[in-house]
Amino acid sequence: MNTPILSANAIGMRFESASGPVEAIGNVSFDLREGEILALVGPSGCGKTTLFNIITGLLAPSRGEIVIASDRAGQDVGYMLQKDLLLPWRSVIDNVILGLEVRGMARDKARAIARDLIEAYGLKGFEDARPSTLSGGMRQRVAIMRTLAFDPAVVLLDEPFSALDFQTRTLLQQDVARIIAERRKSAILITHDIGEAITMADRILVLSTRPSTVIRTMDIEIPRDARDPISLRSDQRYNDYFVSIWEDLQLPNARVA
Incomplete structure (x- = not known):
């Protein structure tokens, strides 16, 4: 799982508005490894969905570039939205x-x-x-x-379970992670649910407020086959990850110290 299937290199995004320029993404870099689920968590409005739109090509970044290691032009990225x-x-x-x-x-x-x-x-x-x-x-x-x-080579999951009840969401977290693994896909998950990120992801990127930067990259070292969404919550490692990410998000403005 060491070969990057996608690289975001120093991505920055600025929008023009009636009141002047708005810096949505400051400087975000990461690699998505082959066969990995990478989760992005951060405050509302920090540019996560904007980043997805850049990855799909719907938006051109103001700075930086997205590189996808695939030769299937037009079939590189699949996008699953919040609503079905x-x-x-x-x-x-x-x-x-x-x-x-x-x-x-x-x-x-x-x-x-x-x-x-x-x-x-x-x-x-x-x-x-x-x-x-x-x-x-x-x-x-x-x-x-x-x-x-x-x-698709890369699957983007934009809060795909946010509209579901707790029981259904919990079951689907495990199912979708399994489906992605069985299909040997690489995926990026946007979520506001820290527990969901820990349950599904191999790594988690914690983003700051706008203009977003990466506060921390965290490897989740709990084997996927031990990620039952219910029993996982009694695992001390889960609690340690949860508290660490929560504390990152409580930093002043969730900025890098």
Whole structure:
């Protein structure tokens, strides 16, 4: 897990506004290693989603660059948003194949890929169901399948469980981490939930307030197969990580001392 699949090199972002320039990201650098889940935590408004938009190419950074070690132009990054954004008039399988259709894949081939994902991740029998008939957790499973269907090199997870109840969110944290590992993907997770970051990530980047910089990079040394979301909370290592990150976020303005 030492080969960077993505590198953010001295990223800075400034927006122009009516009242003058706004510095959203000061200087952020990191590597995403192959097969790793990297979590970004930080105060609201510190530029995490802006950073995701830079990684996807939706925004050009004011400074620095994103380098992705992939030769599949246009298929490097999959983005799973806070809301599932499933199309209500399309069935589960037709929502899963949406990105493949946009990329021009033949419908029969796209549906075969979708059926494999649906069977592998617990929704067999719901292929023809409409999103309105699914639970919140099932809808998020469809969303992650749609993200994985076109086989991206990097998966971006932007608070994907924030709208779910505690029980569903807890179960999905473990499931999505497992799915990403099984598919041998590399992922970046944005979350405000410190416990979620510890449960899912191999490393955590703690960001300061705007303009954001990296306060700390923390390796989570609890093996993934020992990351049951409930029993983990009684692990002293979990508590130590939690307290350390919490204290970082309580620094004056969450700035580097």
